[in-house]
Amino acid sequence: MFGISLxxxxxxDELITRHQLRGRITRRTKEADEELxxxxxxxxxVLPVWKDGQLQIFAWGNRNxxxxxxxxxxxxxxSLKEGRWEWLHPVEVCIPASYACDRGVWYLVTxxxxxxxxxxxxxxxxxxxxxxxTHYYEVMTRNRRMPVFLGETI
Amino acid sequence: MSPRNQIIxxxxxxxxxxxxxxxxxxxxxxxxxxxxxxxxxCVIAKSYEMKAYGVKTGVPIWDAVKLCPHGVYIKRDFHWYxxxxxxxxxxxxxxxxxxxxxxxxEFFFDASxxxxxxxxxxxxxxxxxxxxxxxKTGVPISIGISRxxxxxxxxxxxxxxxxxxxxxxxDEIARFVEAIDIQEVTGVATRSAIKLSEHGIRTCxxxxxxxxxxxxxxxxKKGEALWWELHGDAVTPIATQRPMHKAIARxxxxxxxxxxxxxxxxxxxxxxxxxxxxxxxHRYVTNRxxxxxxxxxxxxxxxxxxxxxxxxxxxxxxxxAKHLFERCxxxxxxxxxxxxxADDLQYLGTHQRSLFVTQSPRLDTxxxxxxxxxxxxxxxxxxxxxxxxxxxxxAHQYDICDVYGKSCF
Numbered sequence: 001m002f003g004i005s006l007x008x009x010x011x012x013d014e015l016i017t018r019h020q021l022r023g024r025i026t027r028r029t030k031e032a033d034e035e036l037x038x039x040x041x042x043x044x045x046v047l048p049v050w051k052d053g054q055l056q057i058f059a060w061g062n063r064n065x066x067x068x069x070x071x072x073x074x075x076x077x078x079s080l081k082e083g084r085w086e087w088l089h090p091v092e093v094c095i096p097a098s099y100a101c102d103r104g105v106w107y108l109v110t111x112x113x114x115x116x117x118x119x120x121x122x123x124x125x126x127x128x129x130x131x132x133x134t135h136y137y138e139v140m141t142r143n144r145r146m147p148v149f150l151g152e153t154i
Numbered sequence: 155m156s157p158r159n160q161i162i163x164x165x166x167x168x169x170x171x172x173x174x175x176x177x178x179x180x181x182x183x184x185x186x187x188x189x190x191x192x193x194x195x196c197v198i199a200k201s202y203e204m205k206a207y208g209v210k211t212g213v214p215i216w217d218a219v220k221l222c223p224h225g226v227y228i229k230r231d232f233h234w235y236x237x238x239x240x241x242x243x244x245x246x247x248x249x250x251x252x253x254x255x256x257x258x259x260e261f262f263f264d265a266s267x268x269x270x271x272x273x274x275x276x277x278x279x280x281x282x283x284x285x286x287x288x289x290k291t292g293v294p295i296s297i298g299i300s301r302x303x304x305x306x307x308x309x310x311x312x313x314x315x316x317x318x319x320x321x322x323x324x325d326e327i328a329r330f331v332e333a334i335d336i337q338e339v340t341g342v343a344t345r346s347a348i349k350l351s352e353h354g355i356r357t358c359x360x361x362x363x364x365x366x367x368x369x370x371x372x373x374x375k376k377g378e379a380l381w382w383e384l385h386g387d388a389v390t391p392i393a394t395q396r397p398m399h400k401a402i403a404r405x406x407x408x409x410x411x412x413x414x415x416x417x418x419x420x421x422x423x424x425x426x427x428x429x430x431x432x433x434x435x436h437r438y439v440t441n442r443x444x445x446x447x448x449x450x451x452x453x454x455x456x457x458x459x460x461x462x463x464x465x466x467x468x469x470x471x472x473x474x475a476k477h478l479f480e481r482c483x484x485x486x487x488x489x490x491x492x493x494x495x496a497d498d499l500q501y502l503g504t505h506q507r508s509l510f511v512t513q514s515p516r517l518d519t520x521x522x523x524x525x526x527x528x529x530x531x532x533x534x535x536x537x538x539x540x541x542x543x544x545x546x547x548x549a550h551q552y553d554i555c556d557v558y559g560k561s562c563f
Contacts, residue, residue, distance in 0.1 A: 007181050028184075028185045028186065028224045028225075028226070029184050029185060029186070029203060030184075031183075031184035032183070032184040032185045033181050033183075033184075098181055099226055104219050104223060105215065105219055105227060106224065106225065106226045106227065107226060107227045107228065108175075108179060108182070108226055108227070108228045110179070134543050134547065135193070135194075135409045135410050135543060136192070136193060136194035136229065136543075136547070136549075137194065138194075139193055139194040139195045139215075140190060140194035140195075140215055140227065142216075153546060153547045153548065153549075154229060
């Protein structure tokens with residue numbers, strides 16, 4: 001299981017209403033700030049993305065069997081560098097996050113993660129970039145892969 | 155001022171690493187927070203919210219997550235913690251002429267001057283100090299004030315979190331310490347506690363009532379000093395300067411255990427470079443070097459030798475370290491921890507120079523010149539190149555032992 005959360009106060013109300021995200025608002029403790037959850041286990045997995053100067057919500061990966069887009073939640077950074085996504089004309093984007101959760105371990109994210117947006121017709125899909133995990137990350141989460149973070153090494 | 159009349163303050167930051175993270179990441183307020191060690195495996199500090207779930211310091215992350223699944227974990231950053239620690243130290247130095255930088259989050263200070271600088275009772279003044287530090291640094295602290303450092307530390311522990319406790323009256327001191335477990339006193343570890351319990355001494359009250367000569371016999375003069383301290387006699391002075399080290403060591407876990415010779419060589423060189431750096435900062439030269447290795451499979455091996463001359467130059471220390479490493483390295487086994495230890499230290503300039511061996515530390519001078527300008531480890535040995543991940547990660551640039559000037563570790 002992987003997921004991120006974003007502080008509720010960083011997400012405009014209009015976006016929450018439009019994408020019916022109210023049910024994803026949670027708090028870790030009674031006094032803590034509210035957070036908005038984006039988990040890959042949600043029925044409709046979505047991710048927040050900074051695109052064209054504003055925060056938007058996009059489908060996370062492709063689960064549609066009829067779609068030509070890669071059937072995955074992640075884009076391996078090596079495959080992107082090798083040009084295997086070029087036919088989709090990917091646009092690199094920033095996925096903001098306050099915290100991320102990998103295999104049950106929540107950790108602080110200072111800015112966010114890198115990702116790509118690809119289009120199929122009118123549909124836009126975001127794929128976060130993944131890379132080989134650092135030793136630290138692998139010990140912490142027991143995952144051999146990790147997101148590509150913005151401005152930090154975990 | 156005689157020790158009898160002295161008032162000593164102990165200032166202790168509340169869950170310092172977690173509080174320091176909250177200063178720069180305000181969203182972490184009220185969240186159960188665990189700070190992880192440099193390998194990501196263990197919780198080295200936690201917030202009170204996480205402690206409430208039973209997570210203890212030293213617990214592996216996988217156990218901590220079971221106890222507190224909604225807690226947030228963060229990588230330690232000693233560079234940041236030192237910034238806040240020095241801010242607190244600077245403030246304490248403005249309120250007292252005698253301050254001991256005991257550890258990154260603890261200070262002892264002569265509190266006799268407090269009531270002269272501020273108006274109010276000693277308790278009220280301590281509250282002012284506490285609030286000033288919170289305002290200036292964002293870090294909550296607890297303060298204990300008493301007749302000796304041992305009592306002041308017990309008092310600050312008692313008040314936590316964000317506590318303030320003054321313990322000056324003799325009867326009050328006697329009542330306060332009476333039931334405290336003797337192992338709560340810094341300097342009384344398990345082995346000492348066993349010796350004491352054989353004589354029926356289990357609490358600070360028992361300890362105070364015991365004969366000082368018996369305590370000296372059981373715990374040497376250090377134990378006797380604690381006896382006087384618990385009676386309110388400040389026999390252990392506030393050390394405004396760090397006393398000379400008995401030894402300096404650099405090393406620790408090497409991350410993923412390995413028997414890859416290139417990686418091990420890289421760690422050896424990295425540890426030597428850090429050791430040389432520390433010795434230069436403290437103006438030490440060493441006469442003796444040790445290498446200690448721990449294996450994943452459970453064995454330990456160490457070796458040491460005398461240097462041809464007292465030195466702090468990597469040109470001399472590195473070949474000796476390599477030689478010692480070769481002597482204690484069991485090639486089939488994976489190394490998990492490595493330490494390079496310099497002891498038999500002397501201050502540079504006061505040591506006996508050899509007539510036959512001279513080492514000109516040109517390489518170290520060059521490294522310092524470059525790194526002072528461009529940043530730590532910017533110029534380093536090519537032998538450290540296999541440690542790509544370590545040098546790419548800012549968190550590995552700085553460790554707790556790189557915070558200099560503390561009188562404790």
